[in-house]
Amino acid sequence: DSGVTQTPKHLITATGQRVTLRCSPRSGDLSVYWYQQSLDQGLQFLIQYYNGEERAKGNILERFSAQQFPDLHSELNLSSLELGDSALYFCASSVASGALSEQYFGPGTRLTVT
Amino acid sequence: GENVEQHPSTLSVQEGDSAVIKCTYSDSASNYFPWYKQELGKRPQLIIDIRSNVGEKKDQRIAVTLNKTAKHFSLHITETQPEDSAVYFCAASIGYSSASKIIFGSGTRLSIRP
Numbered sequence: 001d002s003g004v005t006q007t008p009k010h011l012i013t014a015t016g017q018r019v020t021l022r023c024s025p026r027s028g029d030l031s032v033y034w035y036q037q038s039l040d041q042g043l044q045f046l047i048q049y050y051n052g053e054e055r056a057k058g059n060i061l062e063r064f065s066a067q068q069f070p071d072l073h074s075e076l077n078l079s080s081l082e083l084g085d086s087a088l089y090f091c092a093s094s095v096a097s098g099a100l101s102e103q104y105f106g107p108g109t110r111l112t113v114t
Numbered sequence: 115g116e117n118v119e120q121h122p123s124t125l126s127v128q129e130g131d132s133a134v135i136k137c138t139y140s141d142s143a144s145n146y147f148p149w150y151k152q153e154l155g156k157r158p159q160l161i162i163d164i165r166s167n168v169g170e171k172k173d174q175r176i177a178v179t180l181n182k183t184a185k186h187f188s189l190h191i192t193e194t195q196p197e198d199s200a201v202y203f204c205a206a207s208i209g210y211s212s213a214s215k216i217i218f219g220s221g222t223r224l225s226i227r228p
Contacts, residue, residue, distance in 0.1 A: 002157065033216075043150075043158065043203060043218040056215045090157065102148070103216075105157040 003027065004093050004106035012112045018079040021109045025072055025093030031055070032074040033103060034066055037088040049074055081113045116141045118206050120219025128227050133191045135222045137204035140185065144206040147180060147187050152221075153200045161202075162189070191224075199226045 003026035013019055025032050034046040045058035049068035060066075063081075068074040078085060088108045094101035117140040127133045139147075145166040150158035164171045164178045164187065171178050175194075180187040187206075191198055201223050207216040 002159075042220040043205075045216055045218070048215075058215065102160050102163065105150075105159065107157050 002104040002106065004029075004091060004104050006089075006091055006106035006109050008109060009107065010110050010112075012114065013081060014114055015081055015083060017081050017113075018077065019081065019111065021076040021078070021089055021091075021111075023074045023076070023091035023093075023106055025074070025091075026104055029093035029095050029104070030072065031094045031096065031101065032068055032072070033092045033094070034060075034074070034076050035090040035092065035105075037090060037108075038084075039087070041087075043090070046076070078111070083113050086111055086113045116144075116206070116208075116215070116217045118204060118217045118219040120204050120222060122222060123220065124223045124225070126225045126227060127194055129194055129196060131194055133189075133194055133198070133224055135189045135202055135204065135224070136186065137188070137206070137219050138184075138186050139206035139217070141206065141208060141217075142182075142185065143208050144185075146207040147178070148205050148207070148216075149178060149189050150203045150205065150218075151200045152203065158203060194226050196226050196228060199224060 005024045007022045030051045033048045036044045046060040048056040052068050066076045090108045092103040092105045094103045120137045148163035151161045152158040175192045177190045201221045203221050204219040
């Protein structure tokens with residue numbers, strides 16, 4: 001157990017809908033990262049937050065947005081869902097914001113868009 | 115843009131033999147190179163990492179080498195065991211004081227034959 005929690009574990013929804021994925025970082029970690037992993041694909045970095053502020057952006061679609069709250073939990077919002085958005089979404093946390101900090105991954109949320 | 119290439123995509127070795135996975139990166143500013151292991155249905159977990167000021171690092175049966183001139187780094191697993199079967203991801207990261215951006219390779223599915 002990495003100490004990072006994600007809810008829900010599974011999510012099934014229809015195209016065009018909007019969902020919110022939630023992540024709670026390890027105690028003491030200030031940075032949260034979001035990743036998308038499609039079937040048999042690698043990990044695509046989406047976005048990073050540090051202490052409530054956006055710090056780095058990867059290949060995140062405009063239909064997706066995220067935020068980190070004062071209690072440091074983070075939410076990833078996916079809207080106008082398409083079939084291709086079906087994937088495993090991981091969040092990870094680290095102590096610091098720089099890349100030299102080990103990232104601890106949560107168990108992931110499996111999103112299925114039908 | 116930044117890119118990390120990983121080879122091979124699949125690798126099958128006899129139990130007890132060594133396995134080598136290779137990655138190249140494009141951004142010469144990259145300064146942190148973690149390796150993650152992802153077992154089927156589970157979260158990625160850091161198994162070893164190396165920073166740009168080091169050429170080699172070893173942890174029991176696992177070692178990583180880095181050649182900054184060639185922008186190339188490799189994972190070496192010796193005396194492979196069945197529990198080494200998993201997907202392995204390399205990554206290259208650029209760390210700044212306020213942000214980090216990490217690019218993952220496409221993964222190598224390692225199978226250990228009994």
